[in-house]
Structures are given as structure tokens and as C-alpha cells.
Amino acid sequence: MDEDEELVELGGPRFPRWVRLGGLLVVAVAVLALIVVRAWPGQGATPLVTVSPSPPAQVVGAWPTAPGSCGARHELAIVSSTPRKEKTGLTMLMGGDRLRAVDFDDNSVTVIDGLRPGEFGDVRTGSTGPLVTTSTCRPGGSRILHVGSGRKAGVAGSLGSLEVLLTGGDGAWVVLSPPDPDQGAGFVRRLDADHWTRLPVGFSPYAASDDQMVGFLEPSQSGPSSRLVLVSATTGRQLADLGQDAQPVATGAGEVLWTTGCNPSSASPCDLHRRRLATGSTATYRLPHPACCGGPGVVSPDGREVAFLLERAAVDSRYEGHPMRPSNLAVLQLASGRLEIVPGIELPPKSSPGLAFSADGRWLAIALDAGPRIRLLAWRSGVQHPYEAKPIRGQVLWAATVATVANGW
Template identity: 45%
Template sequence: MAVLTLIVLRASTDRPPHQAVPSPTPSEAINAIPGGRTATAWPTAPGACGAETLLPIVSSAPPAGHTGIQVLLGGDRLRLVDFDSGRVTTLPDAVVRPGEYAAVLAGDPVTAYATTGSCSETAPYAMLRISVDHRVSVIRPLRPTEWALTDGNRVWIASFASDIDNPYGTIAPVVGGQRVRLPLGFYASAIVGDTIVGLMQPDPGISPTWLALVDARTGRLQAKLDQYVAPLAAGAGQVFWTTGCHDDASPCRLHRRLIAGGETLGFPLPRPACCGVVSPDGTRVAFLIQRATTDQRLAGQPLPPLDIAILQLDTGRLSIVPGIELPTKSQPGLTFTGRDGWLVIALNAGSRTRLLAWRPGLRQPYETNALPGPVHDPPTLVVTSH
């Protein structure tokens, strides 16, 4: 039986009673700035966990052709969305109660897994299973030191060292199997096949210094890739990281290496980047990249707003998704479809989630109906065929 596996957590927001129709980007307020001039303020709205959310600024159009995109979307409820028609099916998820959030991480078409943060430090976590008839049930609770990792086909439960009496992290398949002890000071961030990607901090008195690979079956260290780096993405048998992006003395570069080994390739980047995803065929990576200048509307923010970029790995060509400007420190949900080259984007718009799709050649992204209900950042989604 095909299953979808998720994690659910408690928060403090009631779910809205019905689905909303699309609405345009909010109007921008006018504020006075020094010198007697005026500037528009960045739009905001109430969001999850009682926070004020800086909204994305978007120029989009309804789907003008058939995309075939269907997604499972997380939030204050679990929903299947047909992108072309805007039709939404809310799953009968009685275990995801009002005031809780479920977050989908990855997987298509048979399985999907999830993880997220919590509004309340005392909120319990739970692993959920969604069957092919869309029924939701609880698999097991998760301890505060545990989280889920997935390569799209299997799910693992990783943990980190909790105290001096438990100095080692662990990892184990959620379906059952041996719990493996990880190297001292290793913090898992992703898994590709049977290889864990993470940061190695041998000395607890200093920051993590090595990007490392560890065998999930044995706990043995496979490779130390680079020092003083920022992990960016992992998937399709590859791992990506950046160096020099916050150092004026060296250029910003994106690095790519096969998990199995071989030459490390480098790509120049014009500005700092983070938070990427790899296409299923391994030919593209999408990520966030800083804009060239700050924005007056982001008063008090020292960093510029963000663009969404796609790097074509065989040519090194960098494309910016047009029509989307994200506030500083924003993190959208990003995923590639398995065919046709679509990048699907979920944006946190406070009391709703905006769902868009883009591929090279479009002057602006397509956008389907916005989905009501707050979401715990970042919005999460998977492309699915059922």
C-alpha cells in the first residue's frame, strides 16, 4: 500500500472554515522617511504562531496551458491540489487538529515524509501515515531530539546528542531496523541513498568546520568535503555547498560533488545563496539568492531581499525566476516536477499559501488559487501523481 508519512505539531492558530479564491498581492502602505521623502513599506499580514509575516511581492498569471501539476501541501491541514483547475481536496485528517501544523518534505509518487519546527517548545511531535485512500493515522511520537530525513524513497529518524551522557547522534529507518551511532560531533542535515550529509564538529567549543558524508548503515565517516562551508542542497546522487559568499577576500562559489566521489566542480555566484533543491534528474538546482541592493521598504533589515534562481548544471547558466521578490530571511517551499521542467513554489502569505509554477521561457510564473490557512514557515509541498 502506498503511504504518505508526515510529522504534525501543535501551534496556536485556528483553521479558517473554507477555501479562499485568488487575490492580488496586498497594497503597500506609504511611510515617511528622513529628508521629507516617502517610501512604500513592505506589505505584512498576521501569520502563524502570532507573528507578523513579511509578504512576498509577486507578479503572476493564471495557468495558460496544461501543466499536469498535482501537489500535496502542508499547513494547518493536509490538501491535495490540482494546479491547473485550482481544485483542492482536504484530507480527512482528524489527527491534525485545529491549532496544529503538518509539513510535507519530499517523495513521489508512492511515499512522502515531513518535518517542521514548532511554535511551542513543549508541543509534541508525531509521525503520521496517510494511506492511498487518504486516511491519516499516527505511527509514533517523536522526541525533541529527533527529526525525519528522506531521500524520496525511504524515511529515517535521526537524532542529535542530547547531553554529556548521550554524546552521539543516531539514525534508524522508520520502518524498523538497526539504530546506528553517528560519529562524535556529527549533525545530520540530509540523506541521499544510504549516505548522510551533515556538519562535523569534533570540538564542541568551536563551530562546525567540516561538511562530511557518513554511511547510514554503519555510521562510518566516508569523506570530509570542505571546511568552513554553507550546505546548500543534496539530492539525485549529489551534494552542493557554497564558500566565500560572506568573505570579502574571496569570491562566492557554488560547489558540486557526486556522493559516490570524484571531482568537485565549482560555479561562480554573483551573491550569497542558500536553501536549495535538486531536480530529480540531477541536471538543475534551484535556490535563493540575494538581490544586488537593499530595498528601502525593508526598513531595519541590513540584508537585501531575495530572488529564486535556477542553475543549469551542464551549461552553468543561472536564471532568475521573474516576478517574485521575497523579503529578507524568507524561505519558500521549492520542488521540481519529475517531467516538463517545472519548478513549483509555495509562498507564505500570512493567512494563506500562494502556489506558483515556472520554467524557462515564461515571462512570469503561473499561479493557481491561493489556499487559506496559516502555515509554519517554510511552506512544504511534494509533487504527486495521486
């Protein structure tokens, strides 16, 4: 008996041909089942995304503009809305040249004292209540205000000219940038602590959630292109590399979302990625058009939805100020991959509307800069046009901001 025959005997007797064919069939079925499981939405594959039709614009002629803050002229969103037809339960804190608490259902507005003359408030959600950072028409430092349940604003800190405030999850962090990002490292500390943590050289964070910061890492001007990365706010260590061809979309509720392959000069499809910060699990969704404008999106408190800007398929001939396309406002259901376009809203390129979900994720609050006014809208799935409250007279500095708060706040 030669060596080959010994190996066959050690492996056991040869099975009949029908048994071997049956085994191959079982293996093929198992492989097919594995492919189906991996292709299911939320398991790392690209689910099919459906888009509701984009409604036509409601104006004719040049793109509308209005005088804004600091001598600027602001381009306006084109909106088709209706008065409220049902209860929303939305109570909001709005930023701008005044801090205002707004009850969307009864159109009541309460001005909250705290801003100094010439200051504008930028509202964001904090773990113990809304936080506000102030700014003026001239660059410089700012103050941090905390708005409590009694609708009173108190000073919670200050920011130097090289400092920014990041909020998300259960905390707020102050980031100190180096005078020369190519030569030194930045630092970060929790708003309620004094200890500073050193950040990687060249890292510029723009958002935070659950003690993780997301931002761009550019080691040097002569080195490789910047990469989107996650960095621990506690240790300063890099936790994950999200890619070189990456642009931020939204961060919050323990999620970070970003795109790859999105070309703002093309209407071609590209990918939206989602990562759970606690587990590191990821999913990918195929977008029909590029996501827009570098991350003004918002994640719902339960982490099930994300609202963001999605470029329109065609350039609007009335807009000649920038080669980028106007945008729709889109809401993506992360579990199913279902994408809805908020009807009746067309946003100019580089627009940054204020966005906030209600606590239960059912309603999306939308604040729009309208020059001498601020427009406030609410939308949920199934509503043909967004509801609009009475416009609020006032101005914003760079963009409208809004935060939803609990009823009776």
C-alpha cells in the same frame, strides 16, 4: 668517453633539431587540450554562469507584512504573477494547518484528514509516497504521517523532542540528537527499522540522500570551527569533508550542493559546489552573488537542475529588519552552468519558500507564506511571469512546504 657521453648513448641517438621542435609542439598542443577539457562545465572547473535580468519590485512603500501563525507577523514575498496560460500537469500536496491536495490546472483543492487541532504539517517527499511531520506552536514531539495513493493519511511513527526526520532518495531516517552535542554522540536509524547507528560526536545532520547524511561536524566548542561533512547512515563513518567555509544549498537525487566563500554581507561572487554521492565526482560553479539562507534549495528528480535562493545585488531600502539582502529564486542547469532568475519574485531575507520540481523537471512549484493565505505558483524556463493558482486560505508554522505527486494520485 666520459660518463655524460655514455648516458647520451644509452638514451638513444640525438634527433635532428626540427624533430625535437615538432615534439615540443605536440606536447604543447596536448597540454592545451587537457586544459580545455578540464575547463569544460561538469569536469571540476568553474563554468561561466549567465543570469537573466532581475525584474524590479512591483510595490512602493514599506515591505509588506501580514499576521501569521502563533502570534507572529510574517514578512511577505513581493510577486508579479499571471493566471495560468497553459497546462502544467502539476498535482501537489501542501502543508500547513491543513493537508491539501491541489490540482494546479483546475484550482481544485481536497483537504486530507490526519492533522489534529492545533497541528501544522510539514510535507516532504518519501520513497513510498509523501511523508508529513507535525508540529505545534509549543516545542515538543511530533508525529509522522504517511499519505497514500488514496489521499488518506496514516500514522507512520512518532518523533521525540530530540528527534528529526530526514528523507531523500530511497529512504527516510530518524536522527536522535544528544542532550549535549558537545559531550555525546547522536544516533540514526531508518524509519522502517529498529537498529540505531552511532554518529560521530558533534555531527548534526540536516539532510540525507542515498543513505548518506550531510551536516555540520563540530567536535567541541573549544576545537576548530564546524565543517560540512558526509556521513554514512549505515555505518556512521565519515565519508567526505566538504570544507570548513561551507554552507548547504540543496540535497537530493543523489546530489549534494554547497557554497564556499559566500559572504552574506557582501554582494561579491562565490562558488557553488556539486558532488555526486554515488561516484564522488565534483563540479564547481561561480555564482554572481551569495546563495542565501542555509539550504532551502531543491534538486530536480533527474538531478539536472537545482532551485535555490540567490541574494540580490543591492539592499532594498524598504527592508530594515535585517542587514541581509532580499533574494531572488534561481534555477541552475547543472550540465551547462546556465543560471536563470525566476522573474517577478522578490523574497525577504531569511525566507524559506516551499519548492518542488515536477517529475520530469520541467516545472517548478513554489509555495509562499502569505500570512492568512498560502500562495501557489508554477514556473518553467521561458515563462515571463510565474503562473499563480487561486490563493488557499490557511496558515503555515515556520515555512510553506509542498511536494509534487503523480497525476491521478
